[in-house]
Amino acid sequence: MKEVTLDCLGEACPVPLVKAQKALEDLAIGDVLIVSIDHSCAMKNVPEWAREAGHNVEIEEVDDGEWEVVIEKAK
Amino acid sequence: MEKKVENYDVVIIGGGPSGLTAAIYCGRARLNTLLIEKSLVGGLATYTNEIENFPGFPEGVSGLGLMKLFEKQAKKFGVKFKLTDVRSVELEDEVKVVETFRTTYHAKTVIIAAGGRPRITRAKDEEKYLFDKGISFCATCDAAANTGKTVMVIGSGDAAIEEGMFLTKFAKEVIVSVIHDTGKMDCNEIARDAALANPKMTFKWNTMTESFAGDGHLDTVNLKNLKTGDIEGVKVDSCFEFIGYEPNTEVFEGKVNMSKRKYIYTDEHMSVGIPGVFACGDVREKELKQVATAVGDGAIAGVAAEKFIAETEMFENQIMQKDKIGLIYIYSAIDAPSRELLPMMQEIESVFNGQVKLNVIDQYKGKSLCDRLGCDIEPMTTFYTKDGKVMDVCGQCDKKSIMTRLNKLVAQPVEVVV
Numbered sequence: 001m002k003e004v005t006l007d008c009l010g011e012a013c014p015v016p017l018v019k020a021q022k023a024l025e026d027l028a029i030g031d032v033l034i035v036s037i038d039h040s041c042a043m044k045n046v047p048e049w050a051r052e053a054g055h056n057v058e059i060e061e062v063d064d065g066e067w068e069v070v071i072e073k074a075k
Numbered sequence: 076m077e078k079k080v081e082n083y084d085v086v087i088i089g090g091g092p093s094g095l096t097a098a099i100y101c102g103r104a105r106l107n108t109l110l111i112e113k114s115l116v117g118g119l120a121t122y123t124n125e126i127e128n129f130p131g132f133p134e135g136v137s138g139l140g141l142m143k144l145f146e147k148q149a150k151k152f153g154v155k156f157k158l159t160d161v162r163s164v165e166l167e168d169e170v171k172v173v174e175t176f177r178t179t180y181h182a183k184t185v186i187i188a189a190g191g192r193p194r195i196t197r198a199k200d201e202e203k204y205l206f207d208k209g210i211s212f213c214a215t216c217d218a219a220a221n222t223g224k225t226v227m228v229i230g231s232g233d234a235a236i237e238e239g240m241f242l243t244k245f246a247k248e249v250i251v252s253v254i255h256d257t258g259k260m261d262c263n264e265i266a267r268d269a270a271l272a273n274p275k276m277t278f279k280w281n282t283m284t285e286s287f288a289g290d291g292h293l294d295t296v297n298l299k300n301l302k303t304g305d306i307e308g309v310k311v312d313s314c315f316e317f318i319g320y321e322p323n324t325e326v327f328e329g330k331v332n333m334s335k336r337k338y339i340y341t342d343e344h345m346s347v348g349i350p351g352v353f354a355c356g357d358v359r360e361k362e363l364k365q366v367a368t369a370v371g372d373g374a375i376a377g378v379a380a381e382k383f384i385a386e387t388e389m390f391e392n393q394i395m396q397k398d399k400i401g402l403i404y405i406y407s408a409i410d411a412p413s414r415e416l417l418p419m420m421q422e423i424e425s426v427f428n429g430q431v432k433l434n435v436i437d438q439y440k441g442k443s444l445c446d447r448l449g450c451d452i453e454p455m456t457t458f459y460t461k462d463g464k465v466m467d468v469c470g471q472c473d474k475k476s477i478m479t480r481l482n483k484l485v486a487q488p489v490e491v492v493v
Contacts, residue, residue, distance in 0.1 A: 013216050014207030040139055041216030043115035045206045051113075051160060056176045059114070059158035067158070072176075 002031040009038050009066070016042040017049060020071070024055075027073050035069040036062075043067060079178045083109045085380050086173045086182040088161050089323070091118020093356025093369035093376070094188030095145040100377025101186075102152025106384065109180060110149065111173070113160035117142025118190045119320070119357065120366050123234070124215040124241045129366050138215065141366070161189075166330055166352045183387065184380040187327060187339060187347070187354040188373065191320035191364075196229060199286035209293025209313045214238035217313070218245045224312035227252060227296050229284055231260035235317035236270045242315065243275040250309060252282045252298055279309070287314070322358050334360045345376040351383050390447050391463075399432040400484045401460030402477070405445060405452050407438045413454035416472055423477055430485045459484060 006023050008016035020035045027033060035046055043059070046069050050057045056072040085101045087094045090112030101108040115121055123138035132141070150156070157175070165172040166185060173180040193212035195201055204210045211217040218241060226246045228239040231253040242249050251270070253260060257280045260267045270276055282298040285306055289295060295308045324337045331347045331354070332340045338360035345353040355372035357364045394403060404420045406413035417435065424433040436444050438454055445452045448465070457477055459467040461484050469480060475493050482488035 013220065017207045040115055040121065041213065044121075044213065044216065047114045047160075049206060057159065058176060061156070061158060 002027065003034065004031070005034045005036065007036050008042065009036050011037070011042075012039045013041040013045065017045045020046055020069075021049070024050075024071065024073055029073050029075060031073050033071045033073065035071065036066070037069065038066045040065070043069075078174075081109075081178055081180050083107050083180060083182045084384055085109070085184050085186060086111065086171070086180050087186045087188055088164075088173065089118065089188035089190050089356070089358070090116040090146075090156070091188060091190045091356055091369065092120050092142070092145060092366045093190070093373035094118070094186070095142070095149050096370045096373025097186045097188060097353075097355055097377035097380070098149040098154040098373075099145070099152060100374055101380055102149055102154040104377075104381040105153075106381060108154045109157060109182075110154055111157045111159065111161055111175065111180075114158070116146050116156065116158075119192075122193075122213045122215060124218075124238065126366060138366075161326055164326055164330060166349050169351075171351065183384050184351040184353070186345075186376045186380055187331070187352070187358055188356045188376070189323040189327075190357045191322050193316060194319045194321050196284045196316060196318060198284040201284075201287050204287050204289065204293040204314075208291070209289060210287065211313060211315050212317070214241050214315055217315075218242050221246045221313055223247050225250070225310065227309060227311045227314040228317065229296075229314065230317035230319075231255065231262060232317060232319065233262045233266060235315075236260060236262040236266040238315065238317060239276060240266070240270060240273060243273055246275070249273075249276050250279060250311065251276060252279045252284065252296070254281070254283055254301070256280060279307075282307075320357065320364070324358060336360075343375075344379050345372060346379065351380075351387075353379050386443060386447075390444060394434045394436070394444065395460060395463045396432055396434075397463045400427075400430055400481060401458070402431050402433045402481060403448070403458035403460065404433065404435045404472075405438050405448075405454055405456045405458075406435060407454040409439050410454045413472075416455065419474060420477075423474065423481070426478070426489055427481060427485060428487075428489070430487065431481055 016037050024033050047057045050071045055074045058070045060068045084106040085108045087097050087110040090110050098110045120138040120142050125135045127135040159175045163174045171182045171185045222245045224246050225248045228251045239249050281301045285297040285299040297306050297308050299306050322338050339354040339358050341347050341354050341359050345355050347354050353376040355376035356369040424431050438445050455472045457469050458465050478491045
């Protein structure tokens with residue numbers, strides 16, 4: 001199972017979401033995409049989109065105002 | 076994959092203002108507290124650009140900024156945060172179970188503070204343009220991306236008009252679709268007058284969204300005039316919907332009582348009717364959904380959880396102790412005859428030479444302790460326990476019948492003298 005990290009630090013909405021959607025397309029089921037973000041607005045739409053699409057999502061707050069959205073591709 | 080199991084005193088589901096306040100109270104009471112939030116800590120409050128009616132901030136404060144302070148305060152009291160969504164809950168048993176994708180949490184109490192989410196219009200093709208493709212619910216998040224553009228706002232409540240005004244600082248034009256007749260809005264009058272006077276704001280009265288259109292990204296909102304039935308395609312770069320909220324209660328369906336619109340019913344102590352389960356904030360069926368009221372709810376729920384845990388421990392370790400034969404006497408501080416029997420009870424305890432442990436419960440103050448023994452107990456009731464189990468209940472409170480009952484349970488019976 002592959003793990004890919006996508007660096008979206010410094011990028012505002014909707015860039016992280018668009019990049020995450022593209023990156024996940026290239027992954028297989030069971031692979032994990034880690035999206036690094038530091039814009040709080042991306043914390044609303046990235047996890048929401050991923051869950052809506054049926055994937056497993058967990059978020060780690062790596063630093064104050066800096067997060068890693070961990071998306072396990074489920075389908 | 077085997078799921079990890081973690082134990083907590085309190086698990087709070089939802090990290091908006093009410094959940095964070097409950098967390099502050101629980102953390103400060105030194106309870107082992109976990110708060111689970113599915114996306115951004117702060118909840119719906121972070122969608123608001125400026126909060127002007129939360130006391131203590133005369134200059135106003137941003138929703139995100141205020142929530143950062145709440146979070147900081149909860150962390151100061153040792154509350155743990157987990158950013159993931161809750162998959163299922165089991166609330167009925169003594170040990171409550173909250174499941175997430177990777178972990179199973181066991182808790183003594185659960186506080187449901189799951190809040191709400193923006194409602195969508197459910198107009199045709201709406202789902203094609205949600206979030207990054209033109210339809211937004213958060214002016215704070217997406218205003219800057221609309222600098223110099225034409226945007227539509229759907230709705231005329233406080234959120235719609237206030238966030239619409241905020242958008243005029245960036246956008247070239249803000250078109251507001253209002254369901255009501257000309258000049259009528261759901262928002263407060265100050266906001267309405269300011270909006271009508273704002274040169275960048277225009278209004279489409281008596282309209283509802285019929286459908287959304289665009290090639291990949293939204294470019295047209297088709298509005299239906301409710302009076303004439305005409306459909307007008309309005310060219311916009313993006314659209315903001317502010318038409319109220321719906322509760323995040325899917326995982327609780329069938330487990331707690333809810334209103335028709337799926338809000339959770341609670342009593343004034345924020346209890347949902349299941350021992351150890353509380354709900355607070357926007358997820359409740361209630362009158363006013365504001366940060367200020369969410370904070371009040373959260374405080375009550377936090378204290379209720381603390382009280383529930385303390386009482387459970389006291390009930391199990393003290394009232395239902397297993398070392399000795401137990402005599403539990405229910406009295407009421409406001410009922411003189413029952414109060415006057417207290418010395419006699421103490422005398423009986425001492426006559427049994429350490430074989431009997433007396434516990435007295437004031438029904439007036441300790442109603443919830445009485446509830447644990449069984450409902451509707453009158454003052455002047457005695458319970459007899461052995462190994463933490465109730466063996467006998469009796470409403471006769473004379474010395475002879477109490478001693479006779481105790482003699483059946485103790486190893487060395489004593490002589491009954493009256």
